[in-house]
Amino acid sequence: MIKTRPVNDTRGDNSALKVVGDLKQDILTGYFKPGEKLKMPRLKERYQVGVSPLREALSQLLIEQLVVVENQRGFKVHPVSREEMRDIYATRAEIEALCIGLAVERGDDEWEAGILAAAHTMHKFGDMVDKDPQEWERRHQAFHTAIAQGCNSPTLLQVRRSLYEKASRYRNLWLKKNMANSNVFDANQKEHQQLIDALLAGDGEQARELIRQHLLSPSRALEKTSGLEELAD
Amino acid sequence: MIKTRPVNDTRGDNSALKVVGDLKQDILTGYFKPGEKLKMPRLKERYQVGVSPLREALSQLLIEQLVVVENQRGFKVHPVSREEMRDIYATRAEIEALCIGLAVERGDDEWEAGILAAAHTMHKFGDMVDKDPQEWERRHQAFHTAIAQGCNSPTLLQVRRSLYEKASRYRNLWLKKNMANSNVFDANQKEHQQLIDALLAGDGEQARELIRQHLLSPSRALEKTSGLEELAD
DNA sequence: TTAATTTAAAATGTCGACATTATTGCATTG
DNA sequence: CAATGCAATAATGTCGACATTTTAAATTAA
Structure with missing residues (x-):
């Protein structure tokens, strides 16, 4: 019998990987609106992690073009058009x-x-x-x-x-x-x-x-x- | 006259964005070999930045599938086959x-x-x-x-x-x-x-x-x- | 000698702290 | 009243420190 593991089982993963999934979901479902600023204090509160994992997660969504970044102005949800x-x-x-x-x-x-x-x-x-x-x-x-x-x-x-x-x-x-x-x-x-x-x-x-x-x-x-x-x- | 800026001008960018380009180049050209472990001390030395920007850069290359990650075992260059x-x-x-x-x-x-x-x-x-x-x-x-x-x-x-x-x-x-x-x-x-x-x-x-x-x-x-x-x- | 176990060294992932930069609110001026 | 300038408030990006885990080396046992 092959041991399978549920798709959302994130036990062996680091914080960043865990938060990537949740954050992506929140963006795709519209909890965070397009163009909305993603402020660290809020994200820390919501996902219960520090800034380091958050920035790693956001960096991944950056390549997937779900968020955009501007230097010294943080991350925003990628706008829609x-x-x-x-x-x-x-x-x-x-x-x-x-x-x-x-x-x-x-x-x-x-x-x-x-x-x-x-x-x-x-x-x-x-x-x-x-x-x-x-x-x-x-x-x-x-x-x-x-x-x-x-x-x-x-x-x-x-x-x-x-x-x-x-x-x-x-x-x-x-x-x-x-x-x-x-x-x-x-x-x-x-x-x-x-x-x-x-x-x-x-x-x-x-x-x-x-x-x-x-x-x-x-x-x-x-x-x-x-x-x-x-x-x- | 429109002010254009060279493609490799990284003045207004943060450290992570700067290092993404260099690191990508080093992987694509084979300076870091496929499957090779990317240890933080070495990367810090080479790119002259701390771990935070490095992990952000690696997180981006992770989505682009140029590196792979394993929890508590750091990053590796994506293997070739x-x-x-x-x-x-x-x-x-x-x-x-x-x-x-x-x-x-x-x-x-x-x-x-x-x-x-x-x-x-x-x-x-x-x-x-x-x-x-x-x-x-x-x-x-x-x-x-x-x-x-x-x-x-x-x-x-x-x-x-x-x-x-x-x-x-x-x-x-x-x-x-x-x-x-x-x-x-x-x-x-x-x-x-x-x-x-x-x-x-x-x-x-x-x-x-x-x-x-x-x-x-x-x-x-x-x-x-x-x-x-x-x-x- | 090989294998297993212990010990030491090194590396990872995360957080809090700090300097720098943006933003907001308020007062001042025209 | 609108617009500008200034202060204070908040947020960003980076680093060093630390606990945890992995890896390597050294030691012991078979």
């Missing part, structure tokens, strides 16, 4: 299409099984009445990740994950807007089925086009809303 | 093809001019007798960057740069092996001309295929060499 949203979503769509194209070429039976399993998990959730957006998003992402895994390239998957996280702040807005709207979820379900069909048929070109449209729809929806202004730029 | 080299180069080829495909769709006259300018700068260097590999690589990269710029996507270009840096350690091996071999440089020159022709003709598909082959050739060459073993894994 329509332009950035467009660019991130467009890039994500291309990267995801790339993953899928390679996956169709390289994917094996185990890959296909993983997709069907994840699809089932998603489908079950669709029946629920109390749609917790976070849990829905978890399963939704698990489904797409199962597909992308088929590309079998750690480097590419790393790029993919990074873009997914960058997009999270915008996606959370979209989720708030649409969690009541069950049409959206039904349409999603349909698109997923089309995607699965194309994948199992080995039609890479079709799958690539489907995923592009699928990934861009939240972006298109957000273009029209005024939700972005709320998040000070 | 044939597998990683293959994956990085393959991913880079796909990303570069993606950039170029978009660039052909979106590029304007200024873009084309930039390519020709960079090509000229490269060509001039080809005539020189004393081929400094570093300078050659600078111009080579400037040429490819000029092309990729046409995609007009900061996010995608960021991904591209990150992969370029990850590949640097392997590329430096290749450069050492081939700096005497002028056949290689001539072949390169030819491939560049083909690429330019395809780009100016607007043939995206052709350009994408050319760039894939172009980027993969160092990887293929390195597959055969024994150079990797020198770098302890």
Whole structure:
């Protein structure tokens, strides 16, 4: 029996690594607003660590472009903008299409099984009445990740994950807007089925086009809303 | 008149940011070998700063996957492996093809001019007798960057740069092996001309295929060499 | 000699302290 | 009243110190 360890088990890690996860979550979920100044006293209080681990954590989020720094003026949450949203979503769509194209070429039976399993998990959730957006998003992402895994390239998957996280702040807005709207979820379900069909048929070109449209729809929806202004730029 | 500032001007930056550049250089050029332990006393001595800025710098290189960390055992240079080299180069080829495909769709006259300018700068260097590999690589990269710029996507270009840096350690091996071999440089020159022709003709598909082959050739060459073993894994 | 154990040395990760720099609030002036 | 200048308040970035842990060396035992 292989001993696995939960993804959020941070026992052997140092303080910085522990705080990276929490801080990232707080930024992605919007607890810290875009553009907001991240003052050390507040962070020390919230995460119960000194400045050294905090600065290490912030240095990591700096490279992931979730925070920005200005000398002698500390750290801020990376601001949001329509332009950035467009660019991130467009890039994500291309990267995801790339993953899928390679996956169709390289994917094996185990890959296909993983997709069907994840699809089932998603489908079950669709029946629920109390749609917790976070849990829905978890399963939704698990489904797409199962597909992308088929590309079998750690480097590419790393790029993919990074873009997914960058997009999270915008996606959370979209989720708030649409969690009541069950049409959206039904349409999603349909698109997923089309995607699965194309994948199992080995039609890479079709799958690539489907995923592009699928990934861009939240972006298109957000273009029209005024939700972005709320998040000070 | 706009006041520009040289890329390596680090006056307003904090110590960590200054040391990031130097440390990265030292890792990419192989001054610190893959897998080598990065001990604080040595780093303090070399970069003339305390542990705090050092740990911040290392935290950034951690996300860029140039170093790895183990709790209570400090930082190490990220090890190299044939597998990683293959994956990085393959991913880079796909990303570069993606950039170029978009660039052909979106590029304007200024873009084309930039390519020709960079090509000229490269060509001039080809005539020189004393081929400094570093300078050659600078111009080579400037040429490819000029092309990729046409995609007009900061996010995608960021991904591209990150992969370029990850590949640097392997590329430096290749450069050492081939700096005497002028056949290689001539072949390169030819491939560049083909690429330019395809780009100016607007043939995206052709350009994408050319760039894939172009980027993969160092990887293929390195597959055969024994150079990797020198770098302890 | 090899293996195990103890001891000593060195390195890591974190905090508090301090100098420097930014920001805020208040008074002064035009 | 607006704008400017000044003081006091707060925050940043860096270092040295310290407890903890790892690594290396020395010693002992088999």
